[in-house]
Amino acid sequence: MLDLKEKNPLEMLRQFAVNLNGDLLEDLGAAKLSLNNGNGKGYISLYEVFPGLTAWIYNIEFTRDYTIDLNFSKNRLFYFGYHLSGYQMTKFPNEGMAKKIGERQNFILSGEPDSKAQFKIPGKIRFESCFLIIEPNKLDNRRSNTKTQLKAHLSEIFGEANAKQSYRYFGNIDFRTGFYTERIVKNKRTDLVGRLLVESAILGMLASQIAAHDHDIDTESLQPDLTKEELSGIALMGDYIKENIGEKLPVKELSRRTGLSPKKLQSGVRFLYGHSINKYTANIRLERARELFNETDMNVSQICYKVGYTSRSFFSKQFQDRYGVLPSDYRNTLRKDNLLYEISYRSMAKPDVDGETVGDILMTSKSNNNSLDITGSLIYHRNVFFQLIEGPRRDVLELYEKIKKDSRHFDVQTIWKGSKPSRDFTEWDMAMISDEGVLTIPHDGNTQELGLGHLMGDIGQQSLESKNLWRKVRNVLKTSFENGDISD
Ligand SMILES: Cc1cc2nc3c(=O)[nH]c(=O)nc-3n(C[C@H](O)[C@H](O)[C@H](O)COP(=O)(O)O)c2cc1C
Known part of the structure; x- marks a missing residue:
């Protein structure tokens, strides 16, 4: 309560x-x-x-x-x-x-x-x-x-x-x-x-x-002459339209399905949704088109036909009327959305995680990330993981979902996520923090050491769990690269 x-x-x-x-x-x-x-x-x-x-x-x-x-x-x-x-x-x-x-x-x-x-x-x-x-x-x-x-x-x-x-x-x-x-x-x-x-x-x-x-x-009295059951039948018609979105869906067919005369159907739809059946069907088609842009890589023509339009120009016009952007521009903003994206998180390793397990994780990561064009760094320090992954947005988000489900760690806490203009890492690597508070990062084939003494100085396990500490580590990592402290 x-x-x-x-x-x-x-x-x-x-x-x-x-x-x-x-x-x-x-x-x-x-x-x-x-x-x-x-x-x-x-x-x-x-x-x-x-x-x-x-x-x-x-x-x-x-x-x-x-x-x-x-x-x-x-x-x-x-x-x-x-x-x-x-x-x-x-x-x-x-x-x-x-x-x-x-x-x-x-x-x-x-x-x-x-x-x-x-x-x-x-x-x-x-x-x-x-x-x-x-x-x-x-x-x-x-x-x-x-x-x-x-x-x-x-x-x-x-x-x-x-x-x-x-x-x-x-x-x-x-x-x-x-x-x-x-x-x-x-x-x-x-x-x-x-x-x-x-x-x-x-x-x-x-x-x-x-x-x-x-x-x-x-206007309480303006309710159409339809029973509650008839109105809810019309409401369910939306599901039928969604399932058959690629079809023509003429009013005659919808009227047959709902068992209502076209006139009754028309006034019921107008009462519930405020517009004609054709406009209502068009709205569902456009909504589905927008979902397909968000969720798939299909191009404008494929989506146009998939949601039941036969003319691309008519589809574009209707889409623009409804959402204020042309479908092609909408597609482009989503592609941009696929630009470089980063997620950093910290998590707690399960007690039975040892050097061998960390080695396994690293091996899998190296080969998977390489093929996905994901770069970044994984830090393992006294049973705490910190990882920064960067790459195409969709791939990074998908990988993060997979990593979060991994049973070798728990309490996965996002430190930062968002788009960024360029990569911090040029390849996939593992970094280690030694007990003296020195972060050892393999970078472009060389091993570099980053002094984190002031941050890691006398920290105990308690503060290692703190998101704040890792936020700072991330900042140190990023600023070191930007300042050219670490270079080839
Ligand atoms: C701390 C931690 C970090 C991980 N990082 C990655 C990674 O960067 N890339 C990756 O593919 N898998 C990573 N994994 C492993 C994934 O959770 C998953 O086991 C693996 O991607 C499965 O790969 P597969 O589908 O090729 O078997 C990580 C796991 C843990 C516990």
């Missing part, structure tokens, strides 16, 4: 990190809490679009039910939420029964200052969800019309309720918001394009939720 004080999102994430004993990595405007322990597996991350608007993203499976008692602050925050998978039980003060907020349902919450609400996320099921947290007191910005309008709209919505009371809105099932939420929760790219796509999806999600809220309040 977490007794959470409502503060700014980063401070709240820090309270989660302490309570769950997870790893919190902070960056400018973003933070990620990774969890891989008895409490659960996955991550919770934050992403600030501008001061006052932050996305809080769950992609996690808790080991058991996780209860959060949220103590609302005087600075009223607003939470616009949407669960892609999994659900949450919510109980506000003076309510006997907890309410379920289910999958793909829009909701907006805000608590009465100094009151408390309880949220329970069930254990053992994947919880993929996004909350947009709005801090109205940070939205004061005369130079931004969007922020001023957002603030005005919020006070309009919440003016409905007494400003001092809690506000809860549990909306309809809304698939349109799901399109945006999916892009936020499933994003894996950390480069500029990734950030832009996530930011646009966050704004899209907010717009979609505000529109859905206003729509629900104003």
Whole structure:
């Protein structure tokens, strides 16, 4: 159970990190809490679009039910939420029964200052969800019309309720918001394009939720003449389309599959997604195309035909309309993404690891890394490994996943990861630190010694485990090469 004080999102994430004993990595405007322990597996991350608007993203499976008692602050925050998978039980003060907020349902919450609400996320099921947290007191910005309008709209919505009371809105099932939420929760790219796509999806999600809220309040009677079963049949049609993405998928065929007349089907799709069947199918095709660009090396033409387009120019135009970039440019940014990438980590060797085992690791590494064009250095010192691997991004990430699963070590902690302009090592090598604190590095066929005395001086096993020490070792390694201290 977490007794959470409502503060700014980063401070709240820090309270989660302490309570769950997870790893919190902070960056400018973003933070990620990774969890891989008895409490659960996955991550919770934050992403600030501008001061006052932050996305809080769950992609996690808790080991058991996780209860959060949220103590609302005087600075009223607003939470616009949407669960892609999994659900949450919510109980506000003076309510006997907890309410379920289910999958793909829009909701907006805000608590009465100094009151408390309880949220329970069930254990053992994947919880993929996004909350947009709005801090109205940070939205004061005369130079931004969007922020001023957002603030005005919020006070309009919440003016409905007494400003001092809690506000809860549990909306309809809304698939349109799901399109945006999916892009936020499933994003894996950390480069500029990734950030832009996530930011646009966050704004899209907010717009979609505000529109859905206003729509629900104003036009309850506009619901089409379809039963719940018929609507959920239409929702399932998405799976059929995904499985047959390369086919033509005419409305007649979809109508036959769902057992609904084309007219009913058309109005149901319009109600759920806000556009025609053809546009809905096109969106799924384009989404799949984007996934294929991210996950495969297929070229633009191959992807175009694979997702069911027959004309490359039409595909390019639709892709650009949806994502703002031509497919060929998108492909190129991903190729760039394959440029030089580094991961450094430190890990603890299992007690039975000896010189022979280290020799085995080195032999495998030498031959595998050579063929992958991965270079770097492995340090083994008093049962601690430190490794720096550099090479094509995708290969480095794949190798790291493999290394992390190796049973000869444990507690693998990332020290640094990211792109870089040039290699620090020209070949794959093993470095050793002697007890005097001298790092011996084979470099371009010669053995070089690096004095780490000031860092390694009188360290014990305890500080050898510290990530900070290895961060410093990495810096010494890198600066030594840059300064030309080590050269041929
Ligand atoms: C500390 C440590 C570092 C390792 N470094 C590498 C490496 O740089 N390259 C590599 O291919 N395997 C490395 N391994 C071994 C991998 O975990 C894995 O056993 C190996 O890649 C399997 O190779 P194979 O598929 O050719 O059998 C490392 C293992 C440990 C424990």
